[in-house]
Amino acid sequence: GEDGSAGWLRYAPLPYASSYSSIPSSIIALNNTKSSPVYTAQQELHRGIQGILGKTLSNGTSTSKDGTIIVGTAHAYQKSYGDFDEAGDIEEDGYFLSIEGRQVLILGQNERGALYGAFDYLSRLAQGQLDTVSYVSNPHAPIRWTNEWDNLDGSIERGYAGPSIFFENGFVTENTTRVAEYARLLASIRINGIIVNNVNANATLLSARNIDGLGRLADAMRPYGVQLGISLNFASPQTFGGLSTFDPLDPTVDAWWANITNQIYARVPDMAGYLVKANSEGQPGPLTFNRTLAEGANMFARAAKPHGGIIMFRAFVYDNHINETNWKADRANAAVEFFRDLDGKFDDNVVVQIKYGPIDFQVREPASPLFSTLRNTSTAIELQVTQEYLGQQTHLVYLAPLWKEILEFDLKADNRSSKVKDIVSGERFRRPLGGSAGVVNNLYAYGLLAWDPSLDAEEILQDWIRLTFGHDPKVLETITDMSMKSWPTYENYTGNLGVQTLTDILYTHFGPNPATLDNNGWGQWTRADKFSIGMDRTVKNGTANAGQYPPAVANVYENIETTPDNLLLWFHHVIYTHQLKSGKTVIQHFYDSHYEGAATAQTLVKQWESLKSNIDSERYEHVLFRQTFQAGHALVWRDSINQFYHNLSEIEDQAKRVGNH
Numbered sequence: 001g002e003d004g005s006a007g008w009l010r011y012a013p014l015p016y017a018s019s020y021s022s023i024p025s026s027i028i029a030l031n032n033t034k035s036s037p038v039y040t041a042q043q044e045l046h047r048g049i050q051g052i053l054g055k056t057l058s059n060g061t062s063t064s065k066d067g068t069i070i071v072g073t074a075h076a077y078q079k080s081y082g083d084f085d086e087a088g089d090i091e092e093d094g095y096f097l098s099i100e101g102r103q104v105l106i107l108g109q110n111e112r113g114a115l116y117g118a119f120d121y122l123s124r125l126a127q128g129q130l131d132t133v134s135y136v137s138n139p140h141a142p143i144r145w146t147n148e149w150d151n152l153d154g155s156i157e158r159g160y161a162g163p164s165i166f167f168e169n170g171f172v173t174e175n176t177t178r179v180a181e182y183a184r185l186l187a188s189i190r191i192n193g194i195i196v197n198n199v200n201a202n203a204t205l206l207s208a209r210n211i212d213g214l215g216r217l218a219d220a221m222r223p224y225g226v227q228l229g230i231s232l233n234f235a236s237p238q239t240f241g242g243l244s245t246f247d248p249l250d251p252t253v254d255a256w257w258a259n260i261t262n263q264i265y266a267r268v269p270d271m272a273g274y275l276v277k278a279n280s281e282g283q284p285g286p287l288t289f290n291r292t293l294a295e296g297a298n299m300f301a302r303a304a305k306p307h308g309g310i311i312m313f314r315a316f317v318y319d320n321h322i323n324e325t326n327w328k329a330d331r332a333n334a335a336v337e338f339f340r341d342l343d344g345k346f347d348d349n350v351v352v353q354i355k356y357g358p359i360d361f362q363v364r365e366p367a368s369p370l371f372s373t374l375r376n377t378s379t380a381i382e383l384q385v386t387q388e389y390l391g392q393q394t395h396l397v398y399l400a401p402l403w404k405e406i407l408e409f410d411l412k413a414d415n416r417s418s419k420v421k422d423i424v425s426g427e428r429f430r431r432p433l434g435g436s437a438g439v440v441n442n443l444y445a446y447g448l449l450a451w452d453p454s455l456d457a458e459e460i461l462q463d464w465i466r467l468t469f470g471h472d473p474k475v476l477e478t479i480t481d482m483s484m485k486s487w488p489t490y491e492n493y494t495g496n497l498g499v500q501t502l503t504d505i506l507y508t509h510f511g512p513n514p515a516t517l518d519n520n521g522w523g524q525w526t527r528a529d530k531f532s533i534g535m536d537r538t539v540k541n542g543t544a545n546a547g548q549y550p551p552a553v554a555n556v557y558e559n560i561e562t563t564p565d566n567l568l569l570w571f572h573h574v575i576y577t578h579q580l581k582s583g584k585t586v587i588q589h590f591y592d593s594h595y596e597g598a599a600t601a602q603t604l605v606k607q608w609e610s611l612k613s614n615i616d617s618e619r620y621e622h623v624l625f626r627q628t629f630q631a632g633h634a635l636v637w638r639d640s641i642n643q644f645y646h647n648l649s650e651i652e653d654q655a656k657r658v659g660n661h
């Protein structure tokens with residue numbers, strides 16, 4: 001639709017808007033420079049209040065008894081109006097919001113914080129909350145970035161929502177209108193950095209023309225406080241720069257990176273930093289020269305340091321040619337094995353970016369044990385917002401409950417509370433940096449959890465529903481119900497008990513194909529045969545992956561009795577008739593879950609149809625199309641998976657649904 005890009009920032013008129021009397025009448029912005037986020041905040045407040053309440057505010061210079069919104073930094077406010085009690089509590093990027101009748105204060109620790117406060121105020125108005133409040137909101141972690149996997153030719157790796165807005169035909173796009181609109185969405189959920197190109201990076205991004213283009217992108221996003229960063233290709237000095245090597249300890253290579261970094265910072269003085277995927281899935285890296293991953297990361301750290309840049313170095317390093325006949329081989333062990341001995345060897349401006357689980361964004365994985373292994377290294381969690389293995393935007397899967405499970409998971413390092421969220425914030429191991437990176441598409445919940453991981457998944461969802469679809473209680477209730485059961489539903493008709501998603505892993509990452517997981521070097525094995533299934537990751541008899549966790553957690557996973565059912569096949573190899581805690585056998589659980597999940601997928605269509613008269617037809621039809629597809633595809637999933645394991649095990653379904661009856 002015309003305002004389709006507005007997402008949750010629709011500023012739709014509030015019902016009974018005219019009955020609200022306590023709305024301010026003017027706005028004082030404490031910085032009127034056009035590229036300042038404070039100026040953006042002022043524009044946004046005008047636009048939002050006009051839309052939500054139908055009221056046109058004036059720009060004021062002094063406070064009025066008719067009500068004034070003052071927006072700016074706490075510092076600028078103190079200069080003109082004197083001190084206020086909460087000033088000392090506001091941290092970097094945080095803000096103070098006070099609504100008292102018609103007087104509103106929105107004061108950021110920095111300009112970006114002021115913009116976040118303005119968006120928060122508008123979100124409250126849009127949801128009809130005008131009550132008196134006064135609070136400080138601070139981020140849980142300093143790094144709250146997105147990772148776009150956009151290629152220079154305009155395609156997007158694992159993107160399912162159209163072509164790139166950043167690149168086309170090998171170059172940065174000329175027109176940045178949509179880039180600014182995207183930055184607006186990011187700022188509204190308090191994302192402060194964006195890596196604009198694919199982790200599988202193309203070195204021609206470093207051409208003079210593209211560096212100028214990066215400047216254009218950064219200029220478009222700066223008014224929203226969103227800082228640009230880029231992914232680098234490790235071999236660039238050779239493949240693009242013409243040097244004879246890309247050895248990170250070769251001084252000419254070092255000088256080359258310093259030089260190119262200076263060029264980029266000359267055009268983008270506030271660049272956030274670099275993201276690096278090295279020695280993974282065929283990408284070049286330091287191991288080629290017998291240098292460590294830390295030596296590789298630190299090369300970039302040296303180049304970026306004088307400019308205040310951060311290096312996000314990915315822990316997604318593994319050998320994709322491992323041998324399944326070796327019972328002890330395990331891709332899930334790779335990250336800890338590669339990084340364990342490097343703890344403390346990374347420069348201070350390096351952050352190791354860790355995928356939430358040990359393998360690759362599956363429907364269910366335990367938290368990565370690397371979070372508790374690195375104590376002297378800053379870390380960030382990498383989440384995948386785009387639904388690569390989770391239905392590729394044709395199946396409804398609300399991901400916040402999955403992320404919450406990982407963020408709240410307690411790794412119990414040294415028998416002390418060690419929740420993943422407190423490790424990646426830098427708090428648990430007292431690290432200067434930390435945060436999260438989301439491979440994005442579907443943003444709202446990601447941004448809010450990056451800011452405050454203690455938020456409730458259902459509350460985030462309901463805010464999003466009100467902002468996106470309005471205030472109809474039936475809409476709220478129905479979409480809440482559909483979304484909150486979507487992840488368990490998807491898990492039910494795909495891969496159960498921690499066996500992984502069971503989607504095709506060799507070509508499409510879409511649709512059922514359990515046979516692709518085994519008999520190849522990718523290491524996403526299930527070890528399913530006629531009698532048994534699962535990865536034995538115990539120390540006593542398997543790959544010892546359970547032993548990578550701190551003892552209190554390792555003991556839980558080592559022991560089949562204490563391993564939760566939903567991770568049974570992640571950690572243990574069992575016969576199909578092994579009895580779960582639920583009392584069912586593994587194979588009967590597969591059969592039943594697939595029927596249950598597919599049946600729920602049918603009801604999602606009915607639920608959505610019940611909203612036909614409550615939602616505009618464009619969005620109604622758009623979602624209906626997807627729900628209908630999902631319902632059909634869930635049946636395909638159900639029958640493929642059940643038939644596959646029925647053929648393999650030759651064990652009857654007690655309810656006689658599977659097989660030839």
Ligand code: GCU
Nearest residue numbers: 157158199200277316360388
């Ligand atoms: C997955 C995904 C790839 C991606 C990789 C990564 O394997 O399928 O497309 O490049 O993750 O995160 O680097």
